[in-house]
Amino acid sequence: xxxxxxxxxxxxxxxxxxxxxxxxxxxxxxxxxxxxxxxxxxxxxxxxxxxxxxxxxxxxxxxxxxxxxxxxxxxxxxxxxxxxxxxxxxxxxxxxxxxxxxxxxxxxxxxxxxxxxxxxxxxxxxxxxxxxxx
Numbered sequence: 671x672x673x674x675x676x677x678x679x680x681x682x683x684x685x686x687x688x689x690x691x692x693x694x695x696x697x698x699x700x701x702x703x704x705x706x707x708x709x710x711x712x713x714x715x716x717x718x719x720x721x722x723x724x725x726x727x728x729x730x731x732x733x734x735x736x737x738x739x740x741x742x743x744x745x746x747x748x749x750x751x752x753x754x755x756x757x758x759x760x761x762x763x764x765x766x767x768x769x770x771x772x773x774x775x776x777x778x779x780x781x782x783x784x785x786x787x788x789x790x791x792x793x794x795x796x797x798x799x800x801x802x803x804x
Contacts, residue, residue: 685741693755696765
């Protein structure tokens with residue numbers, strides 16, 4: 671295995687770690703918003719909880735969507751994979767399922783469209799012959 675392939679695999683693992691972290695951050699803020707801040711607002715009349723947690727979750731969600739778009743582009747993922755990760759962001763505790771799925775994808779070495787461990791992401795090849803760019 672060449673140095674370029676090893677570098678790409680390292681970058682792929684790092685990208686999967688970023689998306690997993692962003693997913694968990696978004697998921698934690700969603701759970702806090704839905705199960706803590708909103709009940710405090712409606713049951714205890716504490717508006718500050720949702721007024722504070724809403725923008726924090728919104729920012730975490732935008733970071734997650736940006737990271738998802740970047741990761742999907744990096745790997746050339748199918749629309750179904752992207753849609754799955756997107757939809758689970760709207761489900762409380764869906765981030766756990768996303769993180770588990772991403773961890774399995776990383777463990778399988780599924781870094782590209784054909785799940786080959788040494789596969790180069792599509793945007794990093796010479797598109798005429800599939801040769802990795804130097």
